[in-house]
Amino acid sequence: MPRRPIVYLDDRCRAFLVRMPPGGVYSHTTAARLYSMPLPLSMTSHTELHVSSPASRRAVDARGIIGHSTLLRAQDWDRRFGYPVTTPERTWCDLAVMVTLAELVAVGDKLIARRLPQTTPVDLARAVDEYPSRRGIRNLRRALPLLNERAESPRESLLRVAIVLAGLPEPTVNRRVFDSNGKFLARVDLSYPHLKLSMEYQGDHHRADRAQWRKDIARTRALQAAGWTELQYTQDDLARPESFLAELRSMITQLSN
CATH class of the missing domain: 3.40.960.10 (VSR Endonuclease)
Incomplete structure (x- = not known):
């Protein structure tokens, strides 16, 4: 009998943990979905997991995994949900090359919303200043002044x-x-x-x-x-x-x- 596919994101993340490389973390849209960030519908149906590895290691190459090799500092990730994942601030920065400017603002608004905020405008601005990649930096800098903590959807x-x-x-x-x-x-x-x-x-x-x-x-x-x-x-x-x-x-x- 063929094995049934693992449907839920949390289960898929836990299942891959045994193969997670040293220093590897869940990132990009995988981290965004774990934080319940409002992504475009087209991104919420993907089953692949995004895994970022330290720049000193090769990106993960495995079925069902989208690997990234990048600079990961201690403040860029944390152990949440039971496994390593990029922080809300770093995740927001990583999304900048994957979504439009307006969609990036919508995610940022959700992160700083007065009801149950996950970060602050100051921390997002700091993350942008310290972001190790130049990709998406223009989107990030344009998004910052457009954020509004009063937004509710x-x-x-x-x-x-x-x-x-x-x-x-x-x-x-x-x-x-x-x-x-x-x-x-x-x-x-x-x-x-x-x-x-x-x-x-x-x-x-x-x-x-x-x-x-x-x-x-x-x-x-x-x-x-x-x-x-x-x-x-x-x-x-x-x-x-x-x-x-x-x-x-x-x-x-x-x-x-």
């Missing part, structure tokens, strides 16, 4: 970065909105408060969940009654941003006059 981060890279003003993130009497109305994903303009990313759960759908309608109505304009976006807008960015630019101009 990867799609929200992708939307914000698309807006900023288009040359539009950087929106406020997750602002609480109140009416003229001080009554709380909503917390909006992205906004230009001085224009009373908000931008919301609507995932599929907003459509599929009846209670959420009704809540969204009531929320939008309350904002409109308070003089706010709400723009809603979906994955299609992120995939083809030119149209929504042109519309947003026009809306900003209209409300500014």
Whole structure:
């Protein structure tokens, strides 16, 4: 009877430990998935494990392994989850050549999020300054000033970065909105408060969940009654941003006059 494949990432990592070379650590997307970093869907279905070995050793060459030979300092890895893995900071740096700038920012936002942060902006900046590879360094340096600890979802981060890279003003993130009497109305994903303009990313759960759908309608109505304009976006807008960015630019101009 053929052996059943090992499906779960944790099990695959444990299974390879007996063949892990001295000084080897799990890295790149393998480490990112262990830390639950928000990777593009195309990267979460891969079964290969990324293993980084010290620069003095050859990269691992084995079935199901993507090997890397790189400078690994003591502060670049730790023993977590029961095996050696690159730190969140080093993992973020290693991802810079594998994802887009916006996706890199989304990962960084998750790492420094006010709820359950895994690192700090200062530590990420230090990791970039000390990163031993020049590959991806431009992406990393561009990503640092775009990080925002108030972000609460990867799609929200992708939307914000698309807006900023288009040359539009950087929106406020997750602002609480109140009416003229001080009554709380909503917390909006992205906004230009001085224009009373908000931008919301609507995932599929907003459509599929009846209670959420009704809540969204009531929320939008309350904002409109308070003089706010709400723009809603979906994955299609992120995939083809030119149209929504042109519309947003026009809306900003209209409300500014």
